[in-house]
Amino acid sequence: MPEDIVAILPELWIALGQTLLMLVIGLGSAVLVGGPLGIWLFLLGPGQSLDNRVLFAVVGWFVNLVRSFPFIILLVALVPFTRALTGTSIGPVAAAVPLSFAAIPYFARLVEQNLREVPRGVIEAAQAMGASDLQIVTRVLLTEARSGLVLALTVLAISFLSYSAVAGVVGGGGIGDLAIRYGYYRFQTDVMVLTVAILVVLVQALQWSGNAIARRIDKR
């Protein structure tokens, strides 16, 4: 094994852990906050149970606003907020703040689009049976859209694996950061190749599992 690689091995494990940590926090907040936000956005839409043109436009505009920031700008712009929240602006936990901030509206939009695919008639049938709005969300919308939601989360995970590399700029760490610091700045091509290979494997694994789960739970 080339000595460059042997030398960075301990750091590689730490970087892997950091990447994982950023992804878990980012995706976790995407699901916990972006998910409900997406459901709310859907329900505010025309003809849905909370139909409200003004709020729908405002929430939609906010989602678009956050999504229009290039991630690196968002990362820097949020530094004061990050520091207030985590006490620091460096490290993977700090980097997870802008990651989450970007992931929430991203996932909200994906959720909203997926829920729109649920046929209107199925929602109506549930209403006709006397289902409440909450029951329609949990028992109809999420049930019927579940495979699409898994694929949406897969897309999100892969996007944010690459976003997490940018977090290296603020000392976030992670695999991508390793690639930039050793592979790019120090011209250690073998480290570059290794880290990129790891990322390729991660992306393939994510997509493969996402597809497999989505197929398994799709009975349509």
Place this chain on the structure above:
Amino acid sequence: MSANLPPSTADAARTAPVPIRTPLIRLDGVSKRFQLPDGGGFDAVKPTSLTIERGEIFGLVGKSGAGKSTLLRLINLLERPDSGRVLVNGRDLTALDKRELRDARRSLGMIFQQFNLLQNASVFDNVAFPLRIHGQHEKATIATRVAECLALVGLEDKVASHPAQLSGGQKQRVAIARALASAPDVLLCDEPTSALDAETTESLLATLRDINATLGVTIVIVTHQLAVVTALCHRVAVVEDGRVAEQFVLDGTAPATATTRLGRDLLRLNEAARAGRAIDFAEAALA
């Protein structure tokens, strides 16, 4: 209303036994206007009154866009009327709050042209849906009721299947079982056979007739297929341009004349059906 008067013994002796009819559904001056995207409005239902009696099979027939589906959807308030009242069992549904309406809807089952089953749920879970949303969590009770309802539509063996594995006719049967699960007084049917072939239509109509006869469930059916009306309905209303243009009884005592073209076609077909001629469902469909 004559049905509410006590029949005199003399009358009773002279006439053939007339079943005592009591109104179950009353639409009282209901209307519905839809906003169009261009800012204009479309009067889907103009002020209309209609009474449907307990135990009957009532047809709403008309061309596309005549307002018959909207009229049906006013009964369970899937469309809320702009004016008028909707009385079911003497209770004004338009006066209920959200929670009371959800509860009242248990007695109003509904099936649709596109079946509208949960694709990701098994047949069992689809039929159990109305029970679970109304707080029934007792597994044994749910299983018993689901089995009963699937037996009514002849699909006991499909309990573990998913809708995608069923034919159109089977999907509609699951939808009927689901609608019957909460033991409703009324089954609202919105073009239930329009996505089915002629043979499947016939067997589905037999099932509906059977449910009406054995369970006493009142059926209101919207269709554009005249043959469905003559094969199934006791009474029918012809809907034209957002209004009930005319109503007939289809038991042979019907008036010989009709004022609408659709009404005349309907009476002709009904006579033929009563004379014993087989009806070709595909041919008799309204163009």
